[in-house]
Amino acid sequence: MSDKKPLVTHVYTADPSAHVFNGKLYVYPSHDIPTDIRDNDNGDQYAMEDYHVFSLPEGISGPVNDHGSVLHMKDVPWVGKQMWAPDAAEKNGKYFLYFPARDKDGTSPEGPFTPDPEPIKGSYSIDPACFVDDDGQAYLFFGGIWGGQLQCWTKGHFAKEDYESMEASGDDKPALHARVAKLTDDMHQFAEDVKEVVILDPETKEPVKASDHDRRFFEAAWLHKYNGKYYFSYSTGDTHYLAYGVGDSPYGPFIYGGRILEPVLGWTTHHSIVQYQDKWYLFYHDASLSGGKNHLRCIKAREIKYDEQGKIYLAEPQGP
Ligand code: FUB
Numbered sequence: 001m002s003d004k005k006p007l008v009t010h011v012y013t014a015d016p017s018a019h020v021f022n023g024k025l026y027v028y029p030s031h032d033i034p035t036d037i038r039d040n041d042n043g044d045q046y047a048m049e050d051y052h053v054f055s056l057p058e059g060i061s062g063p064v065n066d067h068g069s070v071l072h073m074k075d076v077p078w079v080g081k082q083m084w085a086p087d088a089a090e091k092n093g094k095y096f097l098y099f100p101a102r103d104k105d106g107t108s109p110e111g112p113f114t115p116d117p118e119p120i121k122g123s124y125s126i127d128p129a130c131f132v133d134d135d136g137q138a139y140l141f142f143g144g145i146w147g148g149q150l151q152c153w154t155k156g157h158f159a160k161e162d163y164e165s166m167e168a169s170g171d172d173k174p175a176l177h178a179r180v181a182k183l184t185d186d187m188h189q190f191a192e193d194v195k196e197v198v199i200l201d202p203e204t205k206e207p208v209k210a211s212d213h214d215r216r217f218f219e220a221a222w223l224h225k226y227n228g229k230y231y232f233s234y235s236t237g238d239t240h241y242l243a244y245g246v247g248d249s250p251y252g253p254f255i256y257g258g259r260i261l262e263p264v265l266g267w268t269t270h271h272s273i274v275q276y277q278d279k280w281y282l283f284y285h286d287a288s289l290s291g292g293k294n295h296l297r298c299i300k301a302r303e304i305k306y307d308e309q310g311k312i313y314l315a316e317p318q319g320p
Helices: none
Strands: 012-021 023-030 052-057 065-072 087-091 094-099 104-108 127-131 138-142 178-180 195-197 221-228 227-237 242-247 254-261 273-274 279-286 299-306 311-312
Touching: 012 087, 012 273, 012 279, 023 087, 065 094, 087 127, 094 127, 127 221, 138 221, 221 273, 227 254, 254 279, 254 311
Parallel strands: 012 299
Antiparallel strands: 012 023, 023 052, 052 065, 087 094, 094 104, 127 138, 138 178, 178 195, 221 227, 227 242, 242 254, 273 279, 279 299, 299 311
């Protein structure tokens, strides 16, 4: 049994999106800050204001370089508050940082990044994750329930009245789905209508039900490719698991495959999966650095492996 040390201790960090650019490992996390705002289901306590970029030139066991604040909310005219979980992508030598409802680009993976004047048309909710396939086509996954307000987007527009219902429930209803859309060649806009990311029960081949909180998507979408298969991983929210499904296309459907990580200290769990050199890593967070404060988290990393069936497991069992 083993638990991991935080990768970063001089600031609070969460929602780590890890990528290898130019052979170097980079992490693009949220930046948690202390606040007096009390915890609620809207996530108001996550009062983040900017993003730092970190590089790990020797992998997860070596030094971690903080490249500083690469984008602050004061530089983005449309942001009122809360710079939630970001992701980054590279295409044709340009680097793009995606954050909830906003897009920006730069010429170095360390930033800085310049915000586009407007959010991506047709985008909504939280937790963007960009996947660039082997053919160069990029896809943006996104969505989150409750504070991420995905439950308000079931009618094709923002329905504020649905916030109070939190989300559909029942064995007769399918769960809410994460969203995905292809990006345009320049990476700035959606190239198509937004689609739903369906997770199927492996036995019935039916979409996971709304009442199935152990397996339904809640937030923290991530896509990676292993051995020709697409792995869609996510947080189950109020049951606090990191889970995944496997499919033959970036659009899915994804057959539920199991859990990657059991609940960590703190309410949220949010991750990324990346290959660096010949190993695969799970980047994730918990609230251990702050002694369990939900909104003051720290990023960590651990090796994952795949068994003969392609199922993901932790190289070292999760510890207390
Ligand atoms: O960091 C704020 C929110 O907490 C993220 O957007 C969610 O995924 C959860 O980790």
